[in-house]
Amino acid sequence: MTPSQATHQPTSATGPNAEDGPMPYLALVFPGQGSQHHGMGTHVAELSPAANKVFSDADAILDADVSRLCFTSSDEELEDTQKTQPALFTTSLAHLAYLRERLEEMGRKLVPTLIAGHSLGQYSAAVAANAIDFSDGLRLVQERGRIMADWAKNRPGGLAALLGLSDDDVAEICDDAGTEGTVAVAVYNCPGQVVVSGDIDAIETTMKLARDRGGRVRRLPISVPSHTPLMRDAARELARFSEQLRYRDPNPPLVSSISARLLTTASEVRDELSNQLCAAVQWANCVMAMRDEGIHRFVEVGPGQALTNLFRRITGEVEALSTDAASGDDLRELAGPVPSTSAAAGRKNGS
Numbered sequence: 001m002t003p004s005q006a007t008h009q010p011t012s013a014t015g016p017n018a019e020d021g022p023m024p025y026l027a028l029v030f031p032g033q034g035s036q037h038h039g040m041g042t043h044v045a046e047l048s049p050a051a052n053k054v055f056s057d058a059d060a061i062l063d064a065d066v067s068r069l070c071f072t073s074s075d076e077e078l079e080d081t082q083k084t085q086p087a088l089f090t091t092s093l094a095h096l097a098y099l100r101e102r103l104e105e106m107g108r109k110l111v112p113t114l115i116a117g118h119s120l121g122q123y124s125a126a127v128a129a130n131a132i133d134f135s136d137g138l139r140l141v142q143e144r145g146r147i148m149a150d151w152a153k154n155r156p157g158g159l160a161a162l163l164g165l166s167d168d169d170v171a172e173i174c175d176d177a178g179t180e181g182t183v184a185v186a187v188y189n190c191p192g193q194v195v196v197s198g199d200i201d202a203i204e205t206t207m208k209l210a211r212d213r214g215g216r217v218r219r220l221p222i223s224v225p226s227h228t229p230l231m232r233d234a235a236r237e238l239a240r241f242s243e244q245l246r247y248r249d250p251n252p253p254l255v256s257s258i259s260a261r262l263l264t265t266a267s268e269v270r271d272e273l274s275n276q277l278c279a280a281v282q283w284a285n286c287v288m289a290m291r292d293e294g295i296h297r298f299v300e301v302g303p304g305q306a307l308t309n310l311f312r313r314i315t316g317e318v319e320a321l322s323t324d325a326a327s328g329d330d331l332r333e334l335a336g337p338v339p340s341t342s343a344a345a346g347r348k349n350g351s
Contacts (some may be wrong), residue, residue: 027255027295028128028213031090031302032119032281033222034084036078039088040303041070041091045324048098054134058090061135062142066090080219081152084121085145086138092124093134095323099301102331112299114262114290119187119227119281120144121255123273128301129250131269136245137190140273143241148224148277151234157225158203161195163216170194172211177205186227186282190313196325197225232279240347257281260289287314299323 045052045067055067059070063106069078070088078084100110109345115127120141127137162170174196177183181199183206188194196206207217225231254263256272263269287310290298300307300322311320321330 005084007043010034013169025294026297026299027114027116027290028096028299028301029044029115030121030128031088031126031300031304031307032089032117032121033081034220035302035304035306036084036088036091037303038073038075038078039071040088041067041094043074044091044098045071046096048101050101051094054094054301057134058086058138061138062086064106070094073257073348080149080151081222081224082142082145085141085148088120088303089124089138089141092121093127094231095301095303096124096128099299099323099331103187106332112252114252114255114293114295115250116257116286116290118257119184119276120259121302122254122276124302125254126250126269127272129252129254130249131248131266132245140238140242144238147237148226148231149232151231151237152223153159155230156200156223157198157219157230158200159195159197159222159225160203160207161193161218161220162206162210163193163218165192165194165210165213165215168196169213169215170196170210173206173209176209180205182225182228182230184228185223185280186311188284190284190310193310193313195220195227197228198230199225226277227280229278235277238277242270242274255286255290257283257286257326260302262289262293279316283310284314287311291318299326314324 027279040059055070056296058066065193066086068081070091072088078087103110108277115125115129117123123137126132127134167188174183181202183196183198183202186195186197196203197308206218210217210254224342247270250263250265250269252270254272255261256263258272258276258281259280263272278335296318298318298320300320303324305322308320308322
């Protein structure tokens with residue numbers, strides 16, 4: 001997608017959001033499964049009362065000890081997708097609450113131009129864009145994890161990261177490995193880094209063929225062949241649950257991580273959150289689409305810095321930081337200068 005194809009125009013630093021002070025063309029991005037780790041929610045909960053409330057709210061909504069998963073669960077326990085998904089979703093939105101809280105302390109307001117998420121992160125993004133309530137988003141993520149876990153029992157699969165190969169090489173490898181079962185690219189992270197997903201035998205063959213071509217491979221600790229057509233029935237089941245929830249038009253728009261298009265309506269967001277379960281994640285295209293929309297600063301909101309590191313591989317023309325590693329000075333620069341006293345007074349008087 002090019003800027004001329006989009007229906008949304010980025011918010012100018014001197015446009016409608018100028019009352020909040022000048023901010024850069026800013027996108028918030030939320031990490032997906034794989035960014036979880038032991039103790040991932042502890043630090044942000046200690047830093048921020050607002051973040052701590054997100055964890056306690058999650059416990060109450062699901063009537064479960066979600067916060068324990070975020071604070072003290074082992075890495076092995078977090079390999080269980082039914083536990084990982086609600087925990088990572090909650091931790092990412094706790095980071096968002098912390099970011100908003102810190103900026104408000106500086107007299108600023110967080111006003112992103114676009115929002116996007118990588119795989120599971122798109123659910124966090126939908127909440128951040130006010131397209132769905134936190135409580136409904138958490139229940140949807142819990143159901144997603146349950147459906148995926150049930151699917152893995154009925155037809156176990158696997159995922160593997162392939163590094164150092166071209167997309168054409170990977171396509172040929174998947175074709176050759178198809179004699180052992182279904183395998184396809186599930187995630188296009190950046191040039192030379194993809195994730196393949198499918199039946200176990202086909203994944204094993206794919207990994208061998210990738211090594212034979214000089215690629216590096218890494219088996220991922222996930223047993224569900226997500227983001228492939230194998231999950232089509234699972235996506236339909238998730239869609240039936242999603243239909244019961246209330247969606248709103250996102251503000252600001254979301255960027256689809258499967259088509260790289262701007263999502264501006266409630267129905268588009270609903271479809272995205274269901275369909276992505278059986279569609280490949282086009283993260284590199286998503287990032288480039290945001291850059292083409294004028295975004296030059298990205299903030300990764302959640303645990304880890306996986307997306308921040310990918311930005312450097314996708315495009316070196318943007319700034320990126322992670323809330324998990326950002327200092328107070330980083331956040332102050334993100335916010336831009338605080339409006340002058342005279343400007344604030346003018347707004348108060350209606351001028």
